[in-house]
Amino acid sequence: MELWFTEKHTENVHFSIKVDRQLYSGQSEFQRIDIFESPEFGRFLTLDGFMMLTEKDEFVYHEMIAHVPMAVHPHAKHVLVIGGGDGGAVRELTRYPGVERIDLVEIDREVVKACKTYLPQTACRLDDPRVHIYYEDGLRYVRDIRSEYDLILVDSTDPFGPGEGLFTKEFYGNCYKALREDGILVNQQESPFYRNDAVAMQRAHQRIVQSFPISRVYQAHIPTYSSGHWLFGFASKKYRPVEDLNAEEWNRLGLATRYYNTKLHIGAFSLPTYVNGLLEKVEPLKEEE
Numbered sequence: 001m002e003l004w005f006t007e008k009h010t011e012n013v014h015f016s017i018k019v020d021r022q023l024y025s026g027q028s029e030f031q032r033i034d035i036f037e038s039p040e041f042g043r044f045l046t047l048d049g050f051m052m053l054t055e056k057d058e059f060v061y062h063e064m065i066a067h068v069p070m071a072v073h074p075h076a077k078h079v080l081v082i083g084g085g086d087g088g089a090v091r092e093l094t095r096y097p098g099v100e101r102i103d104l105v106e107i108d109r110e111v112v113k114a115c116k117t118y119l120p121q122t123a124c125r126l127d128d129p130r131v132h133i134y135y136e137d138g139l140r141y142v143r144d145i146r147s148e149y150d151l152i153l154v155d156s157t158d159p160f161g162p163g164e165g166l167f168t169k170e171f172y173g174n175c176y177k178a179l180r181e182d183g184i185l186v187n188q189q190e191s192p193f194y195r196n197d198a199v200a201m202q203r204a205h206q207r208i209v210q211s212f213p214i215s216r217v218y219q220a221h222i223p224t225y226s227s228g229h230w231l232f233g234f235a236s237k238k239y240r241p242v243e244d245l246n247a248e249e250w251n252r253l254g255l256a257t258r259y260y261n262t263k264l265h266i267g268a269f270s271l272p273t274y275v276n277g278l279l280e281k282v283e284p285l286k287e288e289e
Helices: 058-072 088-093 109-118 161-167 169-178 195-209 247-252 262-268 273-282 284-288
Strands: 003-010 013-019 021-027 032-038 042-047 050-054 078-083 101-105 131-134 149-155 179-188 214-221 229-236
Touching (some): 050 058, 058 149, 058 229, 058 247, 195 229, 214 262, 247 262
Parallel strands (some): 078 149, 101 131
Antiparallel strands (some): 032 042
């Protein structure tokens, strides 16, 4: 008998991966956590039945969420990661010798525990002495923080369930206050391809442009995510993601990457026409308010 994991991308589109075995299944206070092993994608993590990462393509997501802002702000020293209990974003950040502190705020202790046990590829640097883990709600965590972080990465789940509060105008406004005067916020911003995903993406972009003077969107190809076409938001108080790219300094670091490079960095902000159209539909709302 064959075992398959299937995720519903829309009412008419399902995405399936053949599974060799299930390594872990647990129900935390917040969500169901499952880890499977597959012949094509290696081990992969799902939360409440939704794909979070696979060993085969996680490098795309984690390199793009971490290295894009770090190449623009290479002297960032104090970084906040909200979500990201799998450890992939933290892994990439710890590769920077200039980063002095990484605060990881993850609501679900069981996610971190499971990933440390079954996904050491991503969770391998959670014990780095610069990493400090706080098990609490990211929305509440940032409420009372002022001018503390150079960079905030919102490595959240989809905008429902435990991650819902991380897509609100209140949250983005609090992130703005928590950043220093030249701080950057990067968030995962869903896919623009299917209608429901595109609406969530537009909603997040609309709320971010209401809080930050600079707000751009960039893209990556992640095969196991909905449609494979994934977006990230780049918001800043000072830096523009293409014009202020410090390619020479980033390349001097000599970081070995599998997806990100500084030429791709520039191209990632050149979005398809239909995506630009979706974004422009919500951007004027900032001026109306």
